[in-house]
Amino acid sequence: MLELDAAEILRPPSTDDTERSGTSGPEAAFRAARPGLSGPAAPARARRRESFPMGPESRAFKRRFFRDASRAEWDDWRWQARNRLRTLAQLERVFTLTEDEREAIRRHQGALPVGITPVYAALMGLDDPSEPLRRTHVPVGAEYLRSPGEADDPLGEDSHAPVPGLVHRYPDRVLFLATAFCSTYCRYCTRSRLVGEVGGDHRFAYAQWEKALAYIAATPTVRDVLISGGDPLTLGDDKLDWLLGRLKAIPHVEFVRIGTKVPVVLPQRITRGLLAVLRRHRPIWMSLHFTHPKELTVETSEACDRLADAGVPLGSQTVLLKGVNDDAAVLKALFHGLLRRRVRPYYLFQCDPITGSAHFRTPVEKGIEIIRALRGHTSGYAVPTYVIDTPGGGGKVPLLPDYVVGRDGEDLLLRNFEGRLYRYHDPGGRIGRALATGSAEPC
Numbered sequence: 001m002l003e004l005d006a007a008e009i010l011r012p013p014s015t016d017d018t019e020r021s022g023t024s025g026p027e028a029a030f031r032a033a034r035p036g037l038s039g040p041a042a043p044a045r046a047r048r049r050e051s052f053p054m055g056p057e058s059r060a061f062k063r064r065f066f067r068d069a070s071r072a073e074w075d076d077w078r079w080q081a082r083n084r085l086r087t088l089a090q091l092e093r094v095f096t097l098t099e100d101e102r103e104a105i106r107r108h109q110g111a112l113p114v115g116i117t118p119v120y121a122a123l124m125g126l127d128d129p130s131e132p133l134r135r136t137h138v139p140v141g142a143e144y145l146r147s148p149g150e151a152d153d154p155l156g157e158d159s160h161a162p163v164p165g166l167v168h169r170y171p172d173r174v175l176f177l178a179t180a181f182c183s184t185y186c187r188y189c190t191r192s193r194l195v196g197e198v199g200g201d202h203r204f205a206y207a208q209w210e211k212a213l214a215y216i217a218a219t220p221t222v223r224d225v226l227i228s229g230g231d232p233l234t235l236g237d238d239k240l241d242w243l244l245g246r247l248k249a250i251p252h253v254e255f256v257r258i259g260t261k262v263p264v265v266l267p268q269r270i271t272r273g274l275l276a277v278l279r280r281h282r283p284i285w286m287s288l289h290f291t292h293p294k295e296l297t298v299e300t301s302e303a304c305d306r307l308a309d310a311g312v313p314l315g316s317q318t319v320l321l322k323g324v325n326d327d328a329a330v331l332k333a334l335f336h337g338l339l340r341r342r343v344r345p346y347y348l349f350q351c352d353p354i355t356g357s358a359h360f361r362t363p364v365e366k367g368i369e370i371i372r373a374l375r376g377h378t379s380g381y382a383v384p385t386y387v388i389d390t391p392g393g394g395g396k397v398p399l400l401p402d403y404v405v406g407r408d409g410e411d412l413l414l415r416n417f418e419g420r421l422y423r424y425h426d427p428g429g430r431i432g433r434a435l436a437t438g439s440a441e442p443c
């Protein structure tokens with residue numbers, strides 16, 4: 001059985017190219033057994049060197065820690081993936097670690113390993129443990145504390161999986177977990193129980209993909225497939241091409257979404273080859289996982305530009321994180337920057353209660369306060385929907401500041417973004433009746 005694992009992208013490019021597109025070996029056997037695999041297994045598709053812009057943070061970081069790497073290597077997403085900071089020794093070479101961080105890294109076992117691409121590490125506070133992006137990727141001791149309400153699978157995904165790796169929670173759409181691999185590992189990851197544990201309990205293999213595809217094909221209510229993981233854009237072009245082609249061949253699947261952090265943490269992955277695959281299978285929508293305005297780099301901008309130019313509609317998903325981005329000014333800067341890059345802020349998530357995440361969670365009021373500070377004060381396009389993904393698999397519940405003050409006869413009483421009261425004539429309406437209208441001042 002061929003497993004879709006880290007080895008795929010960690011292989012040296014020379015052998016990788018041969019195996020990926022060759023005419024013998026397991027990949028060829030896989031192709032032969034699957035006539036739907038589009039495109040030739042073509043030596044002619046040998047990788048061309050692709051240049052990628054390099055921002056000042058990357059330049060300084062490379063000069064300091066990867067002086068011997070060539071510019072071509074730095075621009076190669078496989079080189080970035082192979083040179084991720086993963087071990088205590090590699091992290092210590094770059095970061096001044098606190099004793100708490102050092103101990104947390106030493107203690108780590110199982111899923112959600114440490115992994116940070118050089119291009120992303122370049123944005124982090126190397127000597128500052130409180131720097132926002134570093135906090136999201138370098139483990140601390142609090143990760144090992146279990147707080148009330150936390151669970152390894154808080155959204156009950158495993159119990160809503162009709163076949164392994166496919167979550168069917170809403171009537172018309174499914175979540176297709178295509179890989180357990182990510183190029184970087186976020187310490188607050190909802191799927192921390194499974195990501196990075198290649199060959200563990202969650203095995204992502206072609207046989208599993210086939211079962212998921214068979215389920216979708218046999219379930220005509222499914223019109224929308226979200227491919228996530230792990231990070232699906234860490235898969236090679238051929239595998240993505242094959243998977244997208246198979247999904248597109250199912251008549252009732254109207255469109256496919258891809259959830260990814262790759263354009264942020266491994267932007268060099270947005271290659272000509274990948275764009276050709278995405279174009280071939282459109283419409284494909286993409287949800288990009290952004291956290292902080294520091295991520296709006298030269299490289300990330302290029303990745304978003306390439307995707308948007310290829311006709312991929314882009315939305316962002318951001319997790320609200322204590323001490324990282326729980327500030328209206330910070331998020332406003334992020335959302336404005338995303339719009340300038342043609343990415344529509346889509347969801348702001350309350351942090352899921354995964355085990356060991358209490359140090360990241362804010363009270364829910366904080367999220368509502370942030371939305372109140374944005375709504376009306378900036379373009380509506382810059383205001384995402386704030387949601388709680390309800391524990392146990394209840395789905396997403398949107399949360400809004402309460403703008404309905406009450407009712408006065410046939411008038412609905414509303415408070416606008418400036419705190420002023422307004423009436424809307426709403427004969428026969430019931431909204432606001434239950435509220436204490438006596439406390440509402442007529443405007």
Ligand code: SF4
Binds near residue numbers: 230260
């Ligand atoms: S990139 Fe996404 S799937 Fe991977 S660790 Fe981060 S949140 Fe989890």
